[in-house]
Amino acid sequence: MNKSSAPEVVTLDKIDKAILEIVQRDNKTPQRKIAELVNLSAPAVQRRIKRLEETGVIEANVAVLDPKKIGQSITLFVEVEMESERTDLYESAKRTFASAPEVQQCYYVTGEADFILIVTVKTMSEYEALTRRLFFENNNVKHFNTFVAMDRIKSGLSISV
The missing domain is CATH 3.30.70.920 (Lrp/AsnC effector binding domain/regulation of amino acid metabolism (RAM) domain)
Structure with missing residues (x-):
């Protein structure tokens, strides 16, 4: 995507938002744990996270250093x-x-x-x-x-x- 153009807004449902809240706190949270917290199967969580990465909602998985x-x-x-x-x-x-x-x-x-x-x-x-x-x-x-x-x-x- 060209950064100077208007970004495409990705529609997020409440489960996407719940997943994002979890991975923003700790992106090393196991997908099975995320699945339990959002009431989905681990494969469904994996598919959603993959889609969030592919659409650019999740830009990177990084370590925040002190x-x-x-x-x-x-x-x-x-x-x-x-x-x-x-x-x-x-x-x-x-x-x-x-x-x-x-x-x-x-x-x-x-x-x-x-x-x-x-x-x-x-x-x-x-x-x-x-x-x-x-x-x-x-x-x-x-x-x-x-x-x-x-x-x-x-x-x-x-x-x-």
């Missing part, structure tokens, strides 16, 4: 304002931000900022080097503003369905 446990103890939120609105320059910035391993999430947004980045690094020196690479060396970055997270209150990837 950044502090792996030495990425600094989380930063960065607003990036671009100079020009040329499509080619925006697409180039999107590719650059997406390819930086320190950038955990990147959003193209409305408002004063054009992008919001969520970044994790080990040290502020590492962040300084990243700013040189992503912002100072990019002639289309007009301004960036950094917020340092003092504490992580809630994080997660679950969406209410």
Whole structure:
């Protein structure tokens, strides 16, 4: 699917939604356990999960890491304002931000900022080097503003369905 086109909305019934609630909490929950919780057979749950994956409702099965446990103890939120609105320059910035391993999430947004980045690094020196690479060396970055997270209150990837 082309990400710039309007996404196709997938119709979910209450059983699909119940399955999604379970796998968002723990995607390693055995399908037989999910089947018990939603009152279906394990093969029926397997078929539904496969359909949810094939339609893109489930984008990926990932492990959510605690950044502090792996030495990425600094989380930063960065607003990036671009100079020009040329499509080619925006697409180039999107590719650059997406390819930086320190950038955990990147959003193209409305408002004063054009992008919001969520970044994790080990040290502020590492962040300084990243700013040189992503912002100072990019002639289309007009301004960036950094917020340092003092504490992580809630994080997660679950969406209410």
